[in-house]
Amino acid sequence: MDPVYLPFHPDPSKPKFKVPEGAVDAHCHVFGPANSFPYAPERKYTPCDAPKEKLFELRDYLGFSRNVIVQASCHGRNNDALADALKSSNELARGVAVVGPDVTDKELQEMDAAGVRAVRFNFVKRLVDATPKEVFLGIADRIAKLGWHIVVYFEAPDLEELIPFLKQLPTIVVVDHMGRPDVTKGVEHPDFQRFVQLLEENKNFWTKVSCPERLTVAGSPYDDVIPFGKYLVERFPDRVLWGTDWPHPNMKSHVPDEGILVDVIPRIAVTSEAQQSLLVDNPMRLYWPEETRPA
Numbered sequence: 001m002d003p004v005y006l007p008f009h010p011d012p013s014k015p016k017f018k019v020p021e022g023a024v025d026a027h028c029h030v031f032g033p034a035n036s037f038p039y040a041p042e043r044k045y046t047p048c049d050a051p052k053e054k055l056f057e058l059r060d061y062l063g064f065s066r067n068v069i070v071q072a073s074c075h076g077r078n079n080d081a082l083a084d085a086l087k088s089s090n091e092l093a094r095g096v097a098v099v100g101p102d103v104t105d106k107e108l109q110e111m112d113a114a115g116v117r118a119v120r121f122n123f124v125k126r127l128v129d130a131t132p133k134e135v136f137l138g139i140a141d142r143i144a145k146l147g148w149h150i151v152v153y154f155e156a157p158d159l160e161e162l163i164p165f166l167k168q169l170p171t172i173v174v175v176d177h178m179g180r181p182d183v184t185k186g187v188e189h190p191d192f193q194r195f196v197q198l199l200e201e202n203k204n205f206w207t208k209v210s211c212p213e214r215l216t217v218a219g220s221p222y223d224d225v226i227p228f229g230k231y232l233v234e235r236f237p238d239r240v241l242w243g244t245d246w247p248h249p250n251m252k253s254h255v256p257d258e259g260i261l262v263d264v265i266p267r268i269a270v271t272s273e274a275q276q277s278l279l280v281d282n283p284m285r286l287y288w289p290e291e292t293r294p295a
Contacts, residue, residue, distance in 0.1 A: 027243025
């Protein structure tokens with residue numbers, strides 16, 4: 001593990017907020033263990049090992065029922081650790097993979113059978129090397145045929161340049177972590193309102209109202225981030241998701257306590273109806289549609 005980064009919390013607190021039955025942690029990761037699933041040679045960071053057993057233990061401890069596991073850049077395009085976790089989950093986890101243009105139809109079918117339901121396009125320059133937009137569009141066309149969707153990760157200053165490309169994507173598009181706004185500017189700032197406008201004008205766009213620990217300037221309990229999540233939950237109640245981001249790779253400032261992160265939820269989704277949509281109905285509709293369709 002890189003010495004500049006912190007490991008995940010060894011003893012998180014029990015949340016005061018009780019999540020609704022069937023709640024989904026819709027953004028988390030598995031890392032390694034490196035002796036079984038080596039990290040990618042081209043990675044920009046080396047995380048601590050965070051195996052599937054620890055993730056599922058945390059899920060149960062926090063009161064969640066399911067996970068959506070997202071492939072992170074440290075494993076590159078090798079999705080073996082992700083697939084292994086999905087296969088071990090008893091259908092209680094779905095996955096978001098990272099693939100290249102050379103991925104075969106057979107590999108996509110195998111990932112689909114394991115539980116992958118999306119691909120992730122990462123535009124955060126400090127984490128990945130640039131990929132031509134044409135490559136992403138080619139991948140998007142292929143995975144759309146499987147009924148998958150696309151998860152995009154970018155930072156707020158890059159959104160304006162990305163919008164024309166994002167609007168070309170042929171599937172549902174889920175934006176990680178509210179587009180990583182600068183919370184010191186406030187929700188009415190043009191930068192955040194540009195993101196809001198993107199969601200207003202494109203009904204296929206969703207967002208995760210997650211990662212206050214990454215966005216905060218004030219620190220825990222993340223009072224400065226609450227208005228952003230609350231704004232999006234109220235504005236787009238049927239297109240928001242929430243996740244822990246465990247095990248919080250690349251954290252330097254503090255070790256997030258997952259119990260405190262869960263207790264952010266009722267501050268951004270203030271009614272039981274909003275909590276049900278955020279934590280159960282929306283992720284189930286997106287990742288387990290076969291269980292939500294009318295008989």
